[in-house]
Amino acid sequence: MNRTTTRGGIAANRTAGRGGARSIAWHAGSLLMLGVVLYPLVWLVGGSLKPSSEIVGSTDLIPASPVFDNYLSAAEGIARVPAWAFFVNSLIISTLTVVGVICSCSLAAYAFARLRFRGRGVMFVMMIATLLLPFHVMLIPQYIIFNNLGLVNTYVPLILPKFLAVDAFFVFLFVQFMRGIPSELDDAAKIDGAGHGRIFWNVLMPLARPAIITASIFAFIWSWNDFLGPLVYINTPGNYPLPLALRLYIDQEANSDYGAMIAMSLLSLVPVVLFFLAFQRYLVQGMATSGLKG
């Protein structure tokens, strides 16, 4: 009775009469899947609290007597660079990436979504095509350019492209969102004498807040996780972001501290998890809409 009123529609018809057993089975199955999917993360948390020698072989998920030595030695860093420096480096890259992506991609999206001009169709198709373009085709010439400009081992090669809207995914995300904003609002502003700059900044951008948040989070997390870019461009440990710092641990696995590597891995994921938990509603929705309306 209770169930049928809360659900309604055909779902209720399907489940009605088969009782709570079905619901319990569903939740049991879901929890089982959840256990499998989240196992590696729980393992990571548990592993970071075990002595180095027990991490791989020990079967306890969470150790009975946790030790925090791994975190202490992780904090000391590696290659004579303290751990916090890697976090700062990653933070600089990811923050500037977010700024670049939001500015450049929203501007491009406004042109694609709202303005009529020659070549728009062709350029839109080109933009969509770059969604599927393997990054490796541009990698070597881009490296040559930045090398000739003396910008290797700086963050410019990692950040400058973000200010030039090369990530078509984000342009597309903004285009999709802006197309959903009624154009009567632009017309009203236009009648008030607002130019495109004003319409963009005062009408569309405030309304595009969900898209801005979605894009920010994706841009942040993707650049936080990016490995190939820093691997190619950054070559002194003092400039390393976290993914390269973790690679140092792998290279020196034999003589370095295994527990510190595991603790460092966990710490490097903490910002991603926090961002995800704070904004997951926007992320999941943004992902779904950008995929669907395409």
Added chain:
Amino acid sequence: MTQTTLTKGPARRGAGPRRAVAGPAPGRSDARAGYLFLSPWIIGMAVLTLGPMLASLYLSFTNYNLFNTPDWIGLENYRKMFADDQFHQTVSVTLRYVLLATPLKLGAALAVAIWLTQSRRAMGLYRTAFYAPSLLGASVAMAIVWRALFADDGVQDQLTSSVGLGIGGWVGNPDYSLLMLVLLAVWQFGAPMVIFLAGLQQVPRELYEAAEVDGAGRWRRFVSVTLPMISPVIFFNLLLETVHAFQVFTSAYVISGGDGGPAGSTLFYTLHLYQRAFSDYRMGYASAMAWVLLIVVGLVTALLFRTSRAWVHYAGGSR
């Protein structure tokens, strides 16, 4: 949200004295504004995308080590590439990975999405939890975790040994190392799952009711209603995941320690390309590899679009 702004809009309207001037002029001002707004994108497209694409095409016909002037050698790089055993190895590893990881990941995504639509109560919670790995999985940190889970004596070794398959950790086993990378990809099924879920929720309920009235069973409803109705979403996911699978790099690099081992079993195409370019400084050869990758991805994309006409169903022919 739209409502508050809808009321804000007309309120300002009365104040506009330049109504007639600003109204119907979509021609020139639109064009100027269009190019202005697009200027970062246009510069990026020219300098960082199209220019480099053409440059790497040119370099692919040269001998270039970053320090000499590129030396034109015609098709020599391509000839060497197709004669190189390691190249064949990379193609085989990558193709096997694409053909395994993509269907398994999409299959898991669709199955879990359908599972989740059966209940609404805690669906959001599960959806969030299942989605999380697709944000974490591409990181070096998760690759390190995978390495540890599949190490000798690790979790996988103990599990497989307990069912009598004492083959040791998969990390060091050329027969299984690719499989653990496939599993890492499947673990990230959350992103396509979310897209499937959104698609499933848009299937009109009436269709299921009608099919049920006609006596269609659960399986029949899935094949005749669900699959055709979400085929655009399946196509979108298939295209994106396939193209991404070709470009997997981080997990292969970290898990193999950068050399594609053991015994070349994880020598992915992109990993080999990276080694040729940035360890050996054979930029011409690596550019040729990049172009072959581009052509293959292009062909696969074209093929998918071609076949999609036969099986992708757009409701109302809106596309």
